[in-house]
Amino acid sequence: MQPEFERFFDAVRGSRLAFPYCTACGRYHWYPMKRCPHCRSNDIEWRPVSGRGQLYSWTVVRHPFDPALAEALPYVVALVEFPDAPGIRLVSNLVDIDLDRLHIGMAVEPVYPDTASNEPVVRFRPITQG
Amino acid sequence: MIAIVGVGETAPTRRSEKDIRALTVEAALSALEDAGLAPSDVDGIVTDAGIMPTTVPHEWMAAQLGIDAHFSAALSYGGTGIVAAPLLAEMAIRQGLAEVVLFYFGVDWGSRPGGPYAFHHIYPAKMTFEKPYGFSGQPSYFALWARRYMHEYGLQEEDLGRIAVAQRENALRHGGGQVSTPLELPDYFNSRMISDPLRAADCCLITDGAGAYIMTSMERARDCRKKPVEVRGVGYASEPITGDDIFTQKSDLLRLPGVARATSQALRAADITLNDVDFAEIYDCFTISCLMQIEDLGFCGKGEAAAFIREKGISINGGLPVNTHGGFLSYSYRLGIEHVVEAVRQLRGEAGEAQLADPKLGIVTGLSVPDYGLLVLGA
Numbered sequence: 060m061q062p063e064f065e066r067f068f069d070a071v072r073g074s075r076l077a078f079p080y081c082t083a084c085g086r087y088h089w090y091p092m093k094r095c096p097h098c099r100s101n102d103i104e105w106r107p108v109s110g111r112g113q114l115y116s117w118t119v120v121r122h123p124f125d126p127a128l129a130e131a132l133p134y135v136v137a138l139v140e141f142p143d144a145p146g147i148r149l150v151s152n153l154v155d156i157d158l159d160r161l162h163i164g165m166a167v168e169p170v171y172p173d174t175a176s177n178e179p180v181v182r183f184r185p186i187t188q189g
Numbered sequence: 190m191i192a193i194v195g196v197g198e199t200a201p202t203r204r205s206e207k208d209i210r211a212l213t214v215e216a217a218l219s220a221l222e223d224a225g226l227a228p229s230d231v232d233g234i235v236t237d238a239g240i241m242p243t244t245v246p247h248e249w250m251a252a253q254l255g256i257d258a259h260f261s262a263a264l265s266y267g268g269t270g271i272v273a274a275p276l277l278a279e280m281a282i283r284q285g286l287a288e289v290v291l292f293y294f295g296v297d298w299g300s301r302p303g304g305p306y307a308f309h310h311i312y313p314a315k316m317t318f319e320k321p322y323g324f325s326g327q328p329s330y331f332a333l334w335a336r337r338y339m340h341e342y343g344l345q346e347e348d349l350g351r352i353a354v355a356q357r358e359n360a361l362r363h364g365g366g367q368v369s370t371p372l373e374l375p376d377y378f379n380s381r382m383i384s385d386p387l388r389a390a391d392c393c394l395i396t397d398g399a400g401a402y403i404m405t406s407m408e409r410a411r412d413c414r415k416k417p418v419e420v421r422g423v424g425y426a427s428e429p430i431t432g433d434d435i436f437t438q439k440s441d442l443l444r445l446p447g448v449a450r451a452t453s454q455a456l457r458a459a460d461i462t463l464n465d466v467d468f469a470e471i472y473d474c475f476t477i478s479c480l481m482q483i484e485d486l487g488f489c490g491k492g493e494a495a496a497f498i499r500e501k502g503i504s505i506n507g508g509l510p511v512n513t514h515g516g517f518l519s520y521s522y523r524l525g526i527e528h529v530v531e532a533v534r535q536l537r538g539e540a541g542e543a544q545l546a547d548p549k550l551g552i553v554t555g556l557s558v559p560d561y562g563l564l565v566l567g568a
Contacts, residue, residue, distance in 0.1 A: 116334075117333070122383045124326025136322060136329055148437050
């Protein structure tokens with residue numbers, strides 16, 4: 060793994076989401092780069108975010124592009140934006156979802172792996188009202 | 190000014206008995222035969238810089254054909270390299286570094302394990318942050334764009350279907366493509382959903398095959414076998430975003446990178462406007478990317494491509510014939526070499542049943558994000 064990628068997974072293992080933020084120009088960037096792609100600064104820190112986001116786009120994958128995931132079909136790939144980390148869109152899966160209710164702008168929250176799992180993946184589910 | 194004086198291609202097929210080097214040599218020899226030139230006449234080689242260097246390198250082709258090359262160069266990868274290669278050939282010819290330049294390209298993604306999907310394994314962030322979520326395979330990338338486009342501009346599934354239908358109509362008239370079954374809108378809607386909203390009919394074919402073209406000065410072109418097709422203008426542009434990021438992070442996700450600059454560069458060089466163009470061979474890896482290019486090129490405003498296609502028509506009989514051979518959707522998917530071959534045949538009047546009425550100017554586009562290329566060819 061690229062060394063600049065690692066902090067993301069450190070955060071997920073701690074049930075948090077964090078993204079690279081440049082303190083020189085005050086902007087987030089994604090995916091992680093060696094230097095800030097907006098201003099070339101080295102002053103990058105990883106800022107935690109709440110994890111609450113909105114669905115920017117989505118697709119229901121129905122073809123086994125990856126044979127290892129053939130049993131999981133169909134699944135939802137989500138592109139999630141975060142109000143507290145503008146400029147970042149995270150690719151993930153949407154779970155606990157009725158496919159007919161999928162819509163752009165839907166409010167979602169992270170589902171972290173349980174602590175026994177060593178798989179650092181973060182998925183999302185709809186935020187239910189109330 | 191340079192000209193394309195020879196074109197060649199192998200017969201499009203999903204899986205070939207021949208390997209990629211055999212296919213590419215066959216295409217190069219066929220292009221030379223078409224030009225009335227011998228391999229020994231070639232003194233320059235240009236290809237894309239991403240795919241050919243690892244599969245059919247210049248020095249191997251030179252050794253196989255007996256080419257004593259004075260010039261060897263490569264640009265971008267896949268589609269953009271295929272249409273922008275005349276930029277390099279023109280520089281070499283103008284500077285006296287070469288007289289006759291061979292361009293060749295081939296893919297074996299029909300038979301190579303992993304096919305086109307494996308190509309994206311070169312991107313480290315995609316492998317690290319996307320593959321674990323099952324986001325791999327180009328149809329899923331373009332599906333995210335299509336879904337967002339539907340949301341922003343009110344695109345309907347049948348708008349995408351019209352592109353697939355028009356190109357199938359063109360392919361059936363052409364007759365030389367990989368697909369021979371008719372496709373009407375009801376068939377489109379019955380097509381298997383791959384990664385919604387994209388169906389199988391929205392996705393390009395997968396092909397084993399190759400193509401090639403030969404370039405030389407206009408002066409020398411007059412001695413070749415066929416009527417020269419002039420390279421009127423070439424555009425190449427890239428934007429500062431990586432292949433990792435382009436499908437998900439670009440601030441304006443629905444505008445293709447490089448298109449505006451590559452287009453203005455090529456049209457200015459050719460001293461034409463889009464109104465002068467008789468046909469367009471557009472990099473149609475998916476219906477949605479074909480649609481987005483129609484508006485990003487400037488044939489209509491942003492968000493207006495569906496209405497443009499519906500009202501103007503993009504089949505051979507339409508107001509803007511697009512992909513007169515059927516394109517990647519219905520002819521073959523060799524990343525655009527077939528588009529160059531078809532454009533040259535149209536301008537020579539050699540396009541058979543798919544022939545347009547006396548076309549004078551055509552464009553060919555190449556998309557290999559974040560690069561874009563545009564080639565203007567004239568009869």
